[in-house]
Amino acid sequence: MGLLAAIGFIVIAYFVIQFLLWTLLDCDIELFFASKLGKPISSLRGKVVWITGASSGIGRELAKVLAVHGVKLVLSARNLRELELTKQECLSLSKGGLRAEDVLVIPLDMLKFAFHQDSFNRVISHFRALDILVNNAGRSQRAEWNKIDINVDRELFELDVFSVIHLSRLAVTYFEQNSIKGQLAVTSSTAGLIGAPNSASYTGAKHALHGYFESLRNEKPEINVNIYCPGPTVSNFLQEAFVENPGLKYNQPVQPTDKRMTTERCAYLYAVLLANNKNLCWSGIFPINWIAYIGCYYPNIKKLLLAIVGTRRLAKIRDGRNNPDPSQV
Template identity: 60%
Template sequence: VILWCLLDSDIELFTRCLVGKRIASLSGKVVWITGASSGIGKALAIELAKNGVKLVLTARRGAELENVKRECLTQSGGKLQPIDILVMQMDMTEIARHQQFFDHVLQHFGRLDILVNNAGRSQRANWEDISIKVDQDLFQLDVFSVVNLSRIAVRYFKGANVRGHIAVTSSTAGLVPVPNSASYTGAKHSIHGYFGALQTENPGLDVTIFCPGPTFSEFLQEAYTDREGVKYGESVRPTDKRMTAERCAHLFAVALANKLHINWVGLFPISLLAYVCLYFPNIRVLIVKYVGLGGLKKIRDSN
């Protein structure tokens, strides 16, 4: 228990940070990060750029992506040139255009080594109030667009006869059901099912499911609610007990370098809760009973 109090990740990831492959082992690789204009995606791009990783950066906000590219070039310390970072303005929900974007990546770099599916939105809403259209819209972005782009990548890896790597930003909500985020929790559990099945069917493919806990980012502003087209619109407080996006990105990069399958990160008690719910699922019922809904909300919101 003391170890869980001190760690901000699962034990496997903590160990690899100490004795595993360095992030620099990815130098020269081509990594595509979706949702790269802010938050974890932006921080991961910068972390990889520092280690000489060539990047494909996509998101809906083109101007923000250009800013990220400039920061990546600066932080790379000369390891990367402008041609080593490809920026594409892309809406993940436009599934019919995924192949076009993928082909452009191959035209630019000649290959892709790692796809990091990071784009997505969270949610704040009561379970019974959620419109089914919100469920559909959230799954379209957080699940179906991710699966579609990944299928294109898997077909490419198999056709090129290379050992590819697919990564996805999930959430600790994919491990521990959280209150007032039912559609989001369901989507993340679905991601675990899809990508767990992918690894089972393709042992020659590396699959990383990365599960951040509460993290400083803009996710609450863009979060879905219970009504179609309505965003939550709130910001995280600087006093919240959240992991920084930079620390989260560093741990994500370590997971990629070491080709880990599933990892979770977050400040106490996130790691402890994840272990309990994974290995002792019936105890989760007792936790809900004794911690209460209010306590679980405080943990989720890092109060």
């Protein structure tokens, strides 16, 4: 075999292996190898991690994963009762590794910006430190692009973007004033990588977050920025999602037949990302992982696939629905 033939074989093999991994894995390749060969989650033991949106879904499960490994936690959300239940679960799972004072509950409505500083002060007063802020609170959306009331765009951006930026700026200021190489994590979405149909405001918000935090990463390299983009995950996300009109919710529960990643697996991968300080990672069972790669790195192929698959089918894939009601796509 000549040199050029050998190089050609290696290149072809490389792309074949990549496409196979995109199909077989439930996360991007970098995150997969970090989960197998990178730093263990236990490397975060003793650090103080503040999770917003910790009363349910990914935030709650992430808190539980971290608690198993002795991470000190601050849990925030609006629902105090669910936060207290999450705290008790974390303490139980830690098997004595955490004391009651190692899990601080701070009820917080992210839209009440005036309370952000007081909440931040409580964290520092209690733990004397903050190592990682996980911006997890937020809501999704299901609505037709041209029917969305502009006030829904504003409301969604207030919650999913501006509240996150406001709280994160407090953290960055704290890190700088105390010469701490701090860490900010953001729960984005695969909609932050590829424009998702029937979620224009949500997609725009997630893309905005990527822009804000990419700018921060380039402006202040001493701050570690992690962006995690889950695909369809088992949670109450769809029930709470915005629609086209203000004050209404999508209110569609996850179905047993839905093709979604478990919240536990999603949270585990999130914890791996935090432990290994990864810039940008995503997760999702087939074909989400595959679509994310195509969308990010092969836009011309994405355009062709979209023409073949169609937006209705893409919407079904995005929601993990095998046979959804067409009126809800």
